[in-house]
Amino acid sequence: MMLPVSELHDFPGHPFQVRDDEEMEKLAESITQHGVLMPGLVRPRTAGGYEIVAGHRRKFASVKAGIREMPVIVRDMDDDTAVILMVDSNVQRENVLPSEKARAYKMKLDAIKRKAGRPSKENSAGIRQNLFSIQKIADDAGEGKTKIQQYIKINDLIPELLEMVDGNEIKFNPAYELAFLRLEEQAVLYDILQAEEVTPSLSQAQRLKRASQEGRLSEQDIATIMREEKAQTRDTGKVTLPAKEIEQFFPKSYTPEQKKKIIVKLLANWARQRGAQER
Template sequence: MKSSAKNISLTSVDDLFSTEESRIDEQREKIVDIPLSELHPFKDHPFKVIDNEAMLDTAESVKQYGVLVPAIVRPREDGGYELVSGHRRKRACELAELETMPVIVRKLDDDAATIIMVDSNLQRENILPSERAYAFKLKLEAIKRQGARSDLTCTQVGHKLDGKKSVEIVADEAGSSRNQVQRYIRLTELIPELLSMVDEKKIAFNPAVELSYLKPEEQLLLLEAMDKEQATPSLSQAQRLKKFSAEGNCTLEAMCAIMSEEKKGELDKVTLTGDKIKKYFPKNYTPQQMEATIIKLLEGWHKKRTQQQER
């Protein structure tokens, strides 16, 4: 009869003498200092890290007090760690000329890491429309993958066990509505040039959502039409462009015709530039003095006109 000794698993000496408390302590999350060179950005990170005034203030704070809130990272297969949250803190450390940053290392799958990354950044005060759009899209896709279960009675992928749809979960956790989340995600269909104009407030949010239904090649033609007419589409114009696209009539000529129209707001707007009015004032008048004088004259004219009507 063959011996089965080779199948016996022996407990190591360390395990024999370790306490339950020490084993639990090993499993607890710890804050460790990791070299900045070993910290890599999250794949498809939608939030921009910009060296603006706020970043310089953060760097100065880090230089004086250090990083007060540790970043969250996860181990990479290729070595080092992937930042889940803390991209701006890492950049602040670089500007402060630090070599390491405190982090919490977690073992996270792609979907869990994506949700934490999005949620930690959505708490910021100033978020660009493009950042919010791609963040919502990434989180929605992650929740859909987590909710895709073969044992659910509902066949629509993305429903969770509590009966909520994935988009409703994203909306609830963001303090938004389902419709608004879907409208933001529509912005990801814009070509980069148009999406940048939304971030720069050259194109308003509502028209941008309508323009997202244009085909990429049509969006490129729209850029050309906008440049020719030196105008951006209003909501009503964007809705007509969307309709033209659905009908297959969204040509450059049609776009130029729409973009050349005077908008309702422009019809009621009066613009007086300095070149037009400075000839009526002394050369040493400042723009503020000219404006104050014009307002005073208009008030006098209005008072006189009112008195005449009352007689």
């Protein structure tokens, strides 16, 4: 049916960002010309209106294009079914950030467990169910079971480090190892990364994890580990731009890839101007 976009409300805890970027501009232009070609999926809200299960970007683009109504399929479903459908309809999109996948997979895992009736983690039935649930998420997403477990684990990172993962300042495999650090250790690590303008390699992250699990990771230990490999990589030509220093120049909706393109474009313009002056 056609419903007013004003009656369509976001899914609670929706883990996927709706970005007002170039792709959204294209979607809004398409909707202006052809309308919404694929209906969204919604369910009735007890507070009135409808809750979007799939179609957040289509709603945003419709509003952007000045369209007041949007085609949707209305379906009654329980909370856990809605979570599973919401994750499955979004996680295969391009440009999904690691943090978005991490939260989405965790939400889906919890929903699958609730639907099955969660047994105790300590007994063998609980372990089997957990492995079965993770395998189902992996099969649905086309990812390996280990990868799903790693994504779920990086939810344990503090927001500042997770933002660095989204910005590709910290690679995924080191991020997984860092997720085993205690929160206070992660906070110290983040401060050192900003002060030293470095990012941890996989071997550094593994050493930090091992020291943390052995109960011997002090602030000095973290600084020492990070500075050792910094000397080895100082002359590689790599330039790191700390997020805190550049985020003030970009809209919050910009993805790391968009920021990179703008920086490269500005450098290209600077190089042309410099070349003209030298001539």
